[in-house]
Amino acid sequence: xxxxxxxxxxxxxxxxxxxxxxxxxxxxxxxxxxxxxxxxxxxxxxxxxxxxxxxxxxxxxxxxxxxxxxxxxxxxxxxxxxxxxxxxxxxxxxxxxxxxxxxxxxxxxxxx
Amino acid sequence: xxxxxxxxxxxxxxxxxxxxxxxxxxxxxxxxxxxxxxxxxxxxxxxxxxxxxxxxxxxxxxxxxxxxxxxxxxxxxxxxxxxxxxxxxxxxxxxxxxxxxxxxxxxxxxxxxx
Numbered sequence: 001x002x003x004x005x006x007x008x009x010x011x012x013x014x015x016x017x018x019x020x021x022x023x024x025x026x027x028x029x030x031x032x033x034x035x036x037x038x039x040x041x042x043x044x045x046x047x048x049x050x051x052x053x054x055x056x057x058x059x060x061x062x063x064x065x066x067x068x069x070x071x072x073x074x075x076x077x078x079x080x081x082x083x084x085x086x087x088x089x090x091x092x093x094x095x096x097x098x099x100x101x102x103x104x105x106x107x108x109x110x111x112x
Numbered sequence: 113x114x115x116x117x118x119x120x121x122x123x124x125x126x127x128x129x130x131x132x133x134x135x136x137x138x139x140x141x142x143x144x145x146x147x148x149x150x151x152x153x154x155x156x157x158x159x160x161x162x163x164x165x166x167x168x169x170x171x172x173x174x175x176x177x178x179x180x181x182x183x184x185x186x187x188x189x190x191x192x193x194x195x196x197x198x199x200x201x202x203x204x205x206x207x208x209x210x211x212x213x214x215x216x217x218x219x220x221x222x223x224x225x226x
Contacts, residue, residue: 032211043116043202043217044155051212089155093211098143098204099168100215102155 002028004092006103013080014111021075021106023090030092033066033073034100038087047088048075080110114138116218118203124224130191133221137184137205141216144186146178149200149220158201161186162209193225 007022023033031052036044050057050066050073057064063076077084087107091100117136125131137144145168146158157170161180178188184205190197200220206213 034215036217041219043204043219046214046216049212049214091155095210095212097160097162097167098145098206098208098211098215099157099160099170100145100147100155100204101157102147104154 002026002101004030004090004101004103006088006090006106008106009104010107010109012109012111015081017080019077019080019084019108019110021088021090021108023073023075023103025071025092028092029068030101031094032092033064034091034093035062035064035073035075036089036091038089038105044089077108080108082110082112084108085110116203116205116216118201118218118221120221121219122222122224124226125193126226127193127195129193130189131193131223132187132189133201133203133223135186135188135203135205135218137186137203138207138216141205141207142184143206143209144180144184145204145206145215146186146188147202147204148172149202150198155202158188190223195225198223198225 004025034049035047038044048064065074087105089105090103143162145160149155160168180186202220204217206215
């Protein structure tokens with residue numbers, strides 16, 4: 001069955017370092033991968049979307065990659081700050097509507 | 113412009129009752145989706161509506177239903193509530209008919225079933 005997984009439930013890093021979060025998918029080929037940030041008690045907030053024919057996408061301190069051979073997406077936050085502490089969710093979708101399949105999320109904690 | 117608005121924000125219901133949750137998408141958005149979020153199962157897709165038609169449905173029992181009105185506002189209903197239905201229910205809207213565009217989430221409705 002189709003599955004999308006985020007390797008780490010939690011990730012602790014020091015302020016200023018680069019945080020790298022991993023998302024793997026199996027048994028399907030999504031057309032898009034998206035990354036969201038979710039703070040406790042709030043709805044997810046869209047960060048970046050990458051298409052299957054794109055290798056890399058950047059937005060300010062954020063970078064996402066899409067490797068269709070490894071069936072993996074990496075999400076990087078450079079020069080991390082304590083304000084980046086949150087749960088980050090990856091989600092896949094195809095061209096059949098706006099249905100998203102989410103990974104379990106990675107809780108990132110950036111320590112000062 | 114206003115974001116996705118969900119009401120009520122918090123509610124407590126008793127087992128066996130039914131509940132209706134409401135979602136107002138961003139103005140101009142015709143796609144509305146619903147998700148259930150629990151600590152154990154994470155975020156799971158319930159259904160998606162576009163121009164009043166259900167386009168996709170997740171793997172949930174028939175107790176979960178929804179609809180979309182001509183003004184794109186949407187409601188979801190859960191009948192015969194069970195304890196396991198306690199969750200954060202999230203609504204999301206998009207201006208596009210298909211993926212590849214930004215999807216905006218509301219803050220959710222917290223449902224507790226006792």
